[in-house]
Amino acid sequence: MNKHIAVINGDGIGPEVTAQSVRVLNAIAEQFGHEFTYTYCLMGADAIDKTGNPLPDETVEGCLNADAILFGAIGHPKYDNDPTAKVRPEQGLLKLRKSLQLFANIRPVSTYAALEHLSPLKAKQLENVDFVIYRELTGGIYFGEKKVAEDYSEASDLCVYTKTEIERISHLAFKAAQQRRKKLTLVDKANVLESSRLWRKVVQEIAPQYSDVVVDFLFVDNAAMQIILNPKQFDVVLTENMFGDIISDEASVISGSLGLLPSASVGAATALFEPIHGSYPQAAGKDIANPTGSILSAAMMLDHFGLHKEAEVVRAGVNWALANGFVTKDIDPVNYYFTSTIGELISDFVHNRVATDV
Amino acid sequence: MNKHIAVINGDGIGPEVTAQSVRVLNAIAEQFGHEFTYTYCLMGADAIDKTGNPLPDETVEGCLNADAILFGAIGHPKYDNDPTAKVRPEQGLLKLRKSLQLFANIRPVSTYAALEHLSPLKAKQLENVDFVIYRELTGGIYFGEKKVAEDYSEASDLCVYTKTEIERISHLAFKAAQQRRKKLTLVDKANVLESSRLWRKVVQEIAPQYSDVVVDFLFVDNAAMQIILNPKQFDVVLTENMFGDIISDEASVISGSLGLLPSASVGAATALFEPIHGSYPQAAGKDIANPTGSILSAAMMLDHFGLHKEAEVVRAGVNWALANGFVTKDIDPVNYYFTSTIGELISDFVHNRVATDV
Ligand SMILES: [Mg+2]
Ligand SMILES: [Mg+2]
Known part of the structure; x- marks a missing residue:
């Protein structure tokens, strides 16, 4: 080749x-x-x-x-x-x-017995950890309309997602899951956020095209706990931009060294x-x-x-x-x-x- | 009394x-x-x-x-x-x-030697952990305007904060810091979000009224790492609603048991x-x-x-x-x-x- x-x-x-x-x-x-x-x-x-x-x-x-x-x-x-x-x-x-147009940031998280002494987590938590986070990288609140009042009495940020933005990364994540342990976890806050409910709807619509993949859903606050409590439960984690920023950085520390962690950013080109x-x-x-x-x-x-x-x-x-x-x-x-x-x-x-x- | x-x-x-x-x-x-x-x-x-x-x-x-x-x-x-x-x-x-009008959720996080075996973190990480999170509870993206297109092609959530909302919880957090180890850490995403920049501005403006309190700032993705890597660095953590939801749940697991953790919600009444x-x-x-x-x-x-x-x-x-x-x-x-x-x-x-x- x-x-x-x-x-x-x-x-x-x-x-x-x-x-x-x-x-x-x-x-x-x-x-x-x-x-x-x-x-x-x-x-x-x-x-x-x-x-x-x-x-x-x-x-x-x-x-x-x-x-x-x-x-x-x-x-x-x-x-x-x-x-x-x-x-x-x-x-x-x-x-x-x-x-x-790199819209998907992909971060694998694995642990190594040789690095156990460097991890903040106990050995028990580190066994068999092997997952990959698919973080949307070009949408959401980091790129939405920003406003601040002239007198600084108020400021706002808009979190917007289109169906198209969600679909393209979801397909990548489902395909990755098919090559792995066939589990996809969507991390969102669908009990509160409209944009998260759209993520959940789109992922549910796409799921039948990947019928060999088991899909589950986790609220981001719970995900922040599960990454520490039981990280081996994850295979492919799919999430929006800001949640991905937070949980992928959180997940990066469990291996014990940032020096080992790779990433990919994938897009239209x-x-x-x-x-x-x-x-x-x-x-x-x-x-x-x-x-x-x-x-x-x-x-x-x-x-x-x-x-x-x-x-x-x-x-x-x-x-x-x-x-x-x-x-x-x-x-x-x-x-x-x-x-x-x-x-x-x-x-x-x-x-x-x-x-x-x- | x-x-x-x-x-x-x-x-x-x-x-x-x-x-x-x-x-x-x-x-x-x-x-x-x-x-x-x-x-x-x-x-x-x-x-x-x-x-x-x-x-x-x-x-x-x-x-x-x-x-x-x-x-x-x-x-x-x-x-x-x-x-x-x-x-x-x-x-x-x-x-x-x-x-x-309970606008401030207050969650102390401490660790207990007797619970070390239940914590996902190593003993080294757990020593001298004693901090309290002040989470704003009635503003931000959970309560901002929500929209979804009729054809579900797009959805959005607005994160808004007013100066008044930030001030009232900040004063509570500063006062708490004065009664504790006199350190306040604002968790935000001021490198990206306008609302976070307003939080930072308001906290910086208030800080001179509490000159005995040392103030520092941490981006939320870094905070999600530091809570695991070095939780004893924190004294009072102040943050907006959604960041507080995520990091307070993350922090809740380090003690080893949710059964031990108290909270207070404080407001106008x-x-x-x-x-x-x-x-x-x-x-x-x-x-x-x-x-x-x-x-x-x-x-x-x-x-x-x-x-x-x-x-x-x-x-x-x-x-x-x-x-x-x-x-x-x-x-x-x-x-x-x-x-x-x-x-x-x-x-x-x-x-x-x-x-x-x-
Ligand atoms: Mg980051
Ligand atoms: Mg929560």
Whole structure:
């Protein structure tokens, strides 16, 4: 298979973690006889420094012409601490999401025995946790009409959803459930909100098209409890933008490390794959960042290409590294390996594993 | 001090847990030389059965004439399972909240060493957790204008806040912080929502009136993480209605048992005190329900009367019972005590403790 990938290193630790993903992707390509080519594009503080623009036109074009986008991280303190800055790194990502109409943010949540000591939850809660959150990303109250009275006596935000917006992400979530344990949980507040009642109605209407998927419904306040009490009950969680923001961040802490968590954003055009962690500028250039979130994002990209076996091999490599103590400083501050070493070890695993299998 | 208390037993386990609170209040009255009188009022399924109305006029009147309301729980399965039911028990509570303009819901969250085994969080996370959430209860998106298109192509909910609504609960929260560890955390989403920016503005304007209180701000998605990762950082948490619904339910699970958690709802007229647990109809009449949530609600009522020493004695009684294994079946299914025994033991503690002190 030939695939063309737009690579956006971005800021901070973005370049170093992304480099390890490319290395792993190259190992996959070599072992499975695929050809992956890469176009490097600028975005964020890096792009501002080089072009004055956080999202140059060539980046949008490069992304639209690619089969997928691998993205590192965005943000730099020199912009955060300057309230007068007219251009900000984050604008690049927001504009790119808009250009690509990335309406679904997909976040898998899994736990690893090797990270139990880092999780705030007890081991009992962490067993067999393996779910994925489908968060609507372009609608709802974050994008609805905003008003504030001139005298600041009142302010409002409107939460709007159209049937079309709900349908398109619901189909993605149902299809994902079919590939997984065949359970979909809609998180809403349908006992109170009209927009939530529309979500529930649309999901109920679509459900018969996916008759092998069991659908259930959970109010968002209850979901916030269940994610801590019994996270293994979930398979695919579908929800609107703001609820997804809250519960996906809540869910991200249960694995014990943000450094491991991948994500995908899918829309009308090219899909984008990125670790959920930020640019972590303090660690930049030190070869100590955890490349696992990026490498698992690359695995999600392989799944997106339909290369499920390849994705599984990458995930097996990550599991193998974790289980054998090949981890970065954030996981084990005493016996740790460098970013590049982890990338090399997982690439080697891919080569060896596939060579042994064949 | 003479105080007149309206008691609403309500449904399910409501009567039995409330009876233990009254017993403890009577012990306090006797030991400290107060006079507490009680008017019993009907609400919920109990009121429907007896009068056809989930909130009879006499109940509203009784509550308005009282110094405080002690409430048990509401809800009965015979109404839950009957979608044709025109009157529902829960309507009683919603109407009462409205009649009393209860705009602030107050929920303390603390952890107990004796319950560590029941918490989903590790012991490390549970140490020194002691905070209280002030949730706005009558504004925001739950009460804003709701619309749905006739063809169900679109639906919306409006989140509105006025400065006045924000100010009145903020003053309560600041005053609470002054009585505690002098820290107030506003949870909002001011990076995205106009209504949140108004919350932040109003809180910043009020802050100088409480110069001994340190104020900080947390986005709600981050708050959902911090409640699990590091709950001891919080003292008073102030937030709008929906964020409060989500984070107070999330926070309620960290102690290990919903049966222990009290709450208060405060407004323009009489304040209401109730355990956060529901009517738990399966346990009704068996003398096995946990009365601690109700007893700690009675302690909040004593604080509300300005009887802080008395409230402390009640809390000390609850701590003593927990620490000595005097717990109900929900906490220890093997060696457990009856609801009425716990109430009796805590009353005895009040008598003995105060007698020893004097
Ligand atoms: Mg977030
Ligand atoms: Mg709730």
